[in-house]
Amino acid sequence: MMPDPAHVIRASLITRSIKCGKPNCRCANGEGHKSLYLSSYYNGKTQLDSVPKSFQDKVSQCIKDYEDITALLAELSCINLELFRRRESDL
Ligand SMILES: [Zn+2]
Secondary structure (H helix, E strand, C coil): CCCHHHHHHCCCCEEEECCCCCCCCHHHCCEEEEEEEEEEEEEEEEEEEEEHHHHHHHHHHHHHHHHHHHHHHHHHHHHHHHHHHHCCCCC
């Protein structure tokens, strides 16, 4: 079954460690605060969008849907090319 294309997102979820800048914070001397980001590439630019924890599952699903649909389309294209070569499809 094809996932619903209405909610696809072409991006990847990444974790970034960010230093908040407060001199007294534990992150000043150690690891930064871990936050989740969506990394996407559009119009020649990589963009980072912060992802609240409550959106993590939903966003993961949107990314998976995009990958599933892309894989499905690639497979369909292969099949259609094969049919075209055999002239078994009207296209
Ligand atoms: Zn901090």
